[in-house]
Amino acid sequence: MSLRLDPREHAPLFLRLLVSLVAGLAALLLVAIPVMAAGANPFEAYLLMAQGAFGSMFALSETLNRATPLILTGLAAAVAFRARLWNIGAEGQLYMGALAAVMVGSGFLQLPAPLAIPAIMLAGFLAGGLMMVIPAMLKQRFGADEVVITLLLNFVVILFIQMLIEGPLKDPLAMGWPQSVPLVAEARFDKLIPRLRMHWGLIVGLVAALILWLMVKRTVLGFEIKAVGENKAAARFAGIPVDATMLKVALISGGLAGLAGVSEVAGVKGYLSADLSPGFGYSGIVVAMLAGLSPIGSVLAAIFIAAVFVGADSMSRATGISNYLADLVVALSLLCVLVGGFFLRFRLRWQSRQEA
Amino acid sequence: MTDPAILLSLDNITKRFGALVANDAISLDLRESEILALLGENGAGKTTLMNILFGHYVQDEGLVRVRSNGGDMNSLPPGSPGAALAAGVGMVHQHFTLAENLSGLDNIRLGTEPLLSLGRRAMARTRIKSIIAESGLEVDLDRRVADLTVGEKQRIEILKALYRDARVLILDEPTAVLTPQEAEGLFVVLRRLAANGLGVIFISHKLGEVLAVSHRIMVLRGGKKAGELTAAQADRRAIADLMVGKAVAEVTRTPGSIGKALLEFDDVCLGKPSTRTALSHVSFKLRAGEIVALAGISGNGQTTIAALLSGLAVPDSGTLRLDGQPMTRTSPRRLVEAGFARMPEDRQHDGVVGTMSVAENIAIEDVRSPELSRFGFLNRNAMQTRAQSAIAAYDVRCPGPDAEARLLSGGNVQKLILARVLEREPRIILANQPTRGLDIGAQAEVHRRILAARDRGAAVLVISEDLDELFALADRFLVIHAGEVVEAGPADALDRATIGLLMAGQSHTTEPLAQ
Structure with a gap:
């Protein structure tokens, strides 16, 4: 008997969903090993995690609150990766979006809420988008590698933000904490349910996912992005403006990451600080990969990852196991999904070897 | 006279790729001093069979046996190119496997000697010289392979095999x-090598040369042996029918009515002179209702002419005129809108997006037209309808409009591209290697479509390395050599030899030919 691989012609939708699901479960199984090593019962630990993430209205709200920026950064990564534009800079774009929101929404413009919120969202989208358009242009003009540029820009942006919140943007009323002046009340996102942290940013994320899904399936732009991503030479030959399409992708991708920053400032914190994002930009890459770059899938993947983090916090409080476990689950799910992608492309078959 | 000894025998070789049976119980014997032609369409299994023989693939069933020096037939272990080499099997691939930055001499020696080998270079040179003298494979051993012509590289490859x-x-x-002349030179060498005892297997899909050089012809079709005959018994028609399995309808060409000039190249220059892609002072006209052939050895500037006509390049100097008006700022989209139909040279790479559907690939050139989209939203129904009628009209064999283009065979990809570009009744057609890699049936179909477009009044430029194809289609010939295009005149007044000389860069004014 020998094992052989046959390429698949087509992977049906249920199989793709199944692979993501099995990958998630496999990751949980693998993480059970260190949980046992730490002296806890993995079933109990996972039960506590699930309760911590979904067990009450409060827990659910915390999970969705955590998922909100992940949906947006996940979409940012998904739309770019579909076009083979490797945006690793969502973290920096998120901070730029947050910065733009604070600049526009902290009293510099006196606008009523129906205008102030669109204004900070537009400013955040454009600021984040610009942070990705520039690397995309550098790539087109000079062949500069966007992975390196976007990755390194993250650090540049964060240092720049630190400089601003220690200097010109520093809130004089914050008792010395390095944080910016706050957004005016008109520019804040309302809570979805009183006394729960869940806010309108979630709706923004869901709407963005729907729009993106529509764009991918139904629009000329989605068609052109797909062509450019899958075969640049054929797209160019067929008359699709490859460079312009790439810049649009860059703007959308960076813009979505920028919106994640707006949402965190306007919906959660109210001001800009250097700890606004615990790596939402990087986690967005994991979200997009788990989702197989699907916009709707990104929403589900973002909720899964948020649940792991929120659940791990409460499990950690109950069992004493470190909440680093969450990182382990997320990292292993990504690895499992990558392995699963192999099974989407190939079919394994046992074959008896005939002797000649 | 006794039969010469059998050198190589393949015994019931079977190879499957998934559901596809690429070789189905094929047996073959090759004798000393024999040139055996292996003939078949693309996908008939020729290359698979040879790759099994040379150990690149492992057969599912069957045996490969090679005669040892002692005269026994030993079976080769499957999947071992090293064993094939050691047993005296040499292979010259279609794409050469030479180190471009080494000299011919070093390429031939490469891999045959230990790392530290003082004085062996001189010994190798002496031996190669004697092989050259014996075989007639003249080549400069000390030049870098990168600087050699394709014909010379091929000679290095053959020397490499003989040296082993x-x-x-x-x-x-x-x-x-x-070129036709280089091919004739190769045949002379092959006959000479065979006379010295070498057994040669010659893979081809060109009937003419097979009849010219081989002693015996084996035809493969759909992975099976379709027939075997000696060159003396064979005639073109019979072999063509064997290859295709059915009688092939010949494409007939009627003289067209030639109209006014639609497109004009006027003193066009592009690229750094003396590079392989440069054009220098190219002038010619394409007229309505006329098929113009651009003949030339590949790498003499054809790709640049194709790029200009595809909208992927603009001239450094000189003008392109459409209907007498200079065209400025061309782009693929502008050309499509101006009525150009463009068939790319590498249809898999430039012609289709493999992971997009047949319908999407048919729509890709004018997806922004009002027919296919409105306010930025795709009209999927219109795309589907167009794809369905294209699939029917052009006989694109595929599971349906939603099938991914990568699942289509080369011939069907070309039919898809024809459907995409010809349905809009283009005025100017660029057919770049329109039938490269296609089987005879698909070739005839493509030729029929191109001729029909001409009869409708389109101006056509065909670029091809296959002179038979050019003679089958063209009304008039242009020949390109080193970036310069010369007018060779009406096709009726030309023969292969004349074109061949022009392709090699000899102008027919300085070198008059016997009429």
């Missing part, structure tokens, strides 16, 4: 890259 004491030489489509 090959007694069986396999050549995979050796004439695809040669």
Whole structure:
């Protein structure tokens, strides 16, 4: 008997969903090993995690609150990766979006809420988008590698933000904490349910996912992005403006990451600080990969990852196991999904070897 | 007279790729001093069979046996190119496997000697010289391979095999890259080598050269042996029918009515002179209702002419005129809108997006037209309808409009591209290697479509390395050499030899030919 691989012609939708699901479960199984090593019962630990993430209205709200920026950064990564534009800079774009929101929404413009919120969202989208358009242009003009540029820009942006919140943007009323002046009340996102942290940013994320899904399936732009991503030479030959399409992708991708920053400032914190994002930009890459770059899938993947983090916090409080476990689950799910992608492309078959 | 000894025998070779049976119980014997042609359409299994023989693939069933020096037939272990080499099997691939930055001499020696080998270079040179003298494979051993012509590189490849004491030489489509004269030179060498005892397997899909050089012809079709005959018994028609399995309808060409000039190249220059892609002072006209052939050895500037006509490049100097008006700022989209139909040279790479559907690939050139989209939203129904009628009209064999284009065979990809570009009744058609890699049936179909477009009044430029194809289609010939285009005149007044000389860069004014 020998094992052989046959390429698949087509992977049906249920199989793709199944692979993501099995990958998630496999990751949980693998993480059970260190949980046992730490002296806890993995079933109990996972039960506590699930309760911590979904067990009450409060827990659910915390999970969705955590998922909100992940949906947006996940979409940012998904739309770019579909076009083979490797945006690793969502973290920096998120901070730029947050910065733009604070600049526009902290009293510099006196606008009523129906205008102030669109204004900070537009400013955040454009600021984040610009942070990705520039690397995309550098790539087109000079062949500069966007992975390196976007990755390194993250650090540049964060240092720049630190400089601003220690200097010109520093809130004089914050008792010395390095944080910016706050957004005016008109520019804040309302809570979805009183006394729960869940806010309108979630709706923004869901709407963005729907729009993106529509764009991918139904629009000329989605068609052109797909062509450019899958075969640049054929797209160019067929008359699709490859460079312009790439810049649009860059703007959308960076813009979505920028919106994640707006949402965190306007919906959660109210001001800009250097700890606004615990790596939402990087986690967005994991979200997009788990989702197989699907916009709707990104929403589900973002909720899964948020649940792991929120659940791990409460499990950690109950069992004493470190909440680093969450990182382990997320990292292993990504690895499992990558392995699963192999099974989407190939079919394994046992074959008896005939002797000649 | 006794039969010469059998050098190589393949016994019931079967190879499957998934559901596809690429070789189905094929047996073959090759004798000393024999040139055996292996003939078949693309996908018939020729290359698979040779790759099994040379150990690149492992057969599912069957045996490969090679005669040892002692005269026994030993079976080769499957999947071992090293064993094939050691047993005296040499292979010259269609795409050469040479180190471009080494000299010919070093390429031939490469891999045959230990790392530290003082004085062996001189010994190798002496031996190669004597092989050259014996075989007539003249080549400068000290030049870098990168600076050699394609024909010379091929000679290096053959020398490489002979230097390793090959007694069986396999050549995979050796004439695809040669001028007619170079091909004739190769045949002389092959006859000479065979006379000295070498067994040669010659893979080809060109009937003419197979009849010219081989002693015996084996035809493969759909992975099976379709027939075997001696060159003396064979005639073109019979072999063509064997290859295709049914009688092939010949494409007939009626003289067209030539109209006014639609497109004009006026003193066009592009690129750094003396590079392989440069054009220098190219002038010619394409007229309505006329098929113009651009003949030339590949790498003499054809790709640049194709790029200009595809909208991917603009001239450095000189003008392109459409209907007498200079065209400025061309782009693929502008050309499509101006009525150009463009068939790319590499249809898999430039012609289709493999992971997009047949319907999407048919729509890709004018997806922004009002027919296919409105306010930025796709009209999927219109795309589907167009794809369905294109699939029917152009006989694109595929599971349906939603099938991914990568699942289509080369011939069907070309039919898809024809459907995409010809349905809009283009005025100017660029057909770049329109039938490269296609089987005879698909070739005839493509030729019929191009001729029909001409009869409708389109101006057509056909670029091809296959002179038979050009003669089958063209009303008039242009020949390109080193970036310069010369007018060779009406096709009726030309023969292969004249074109061949022009392709090699000899102008027919300085070198008059016998009429």
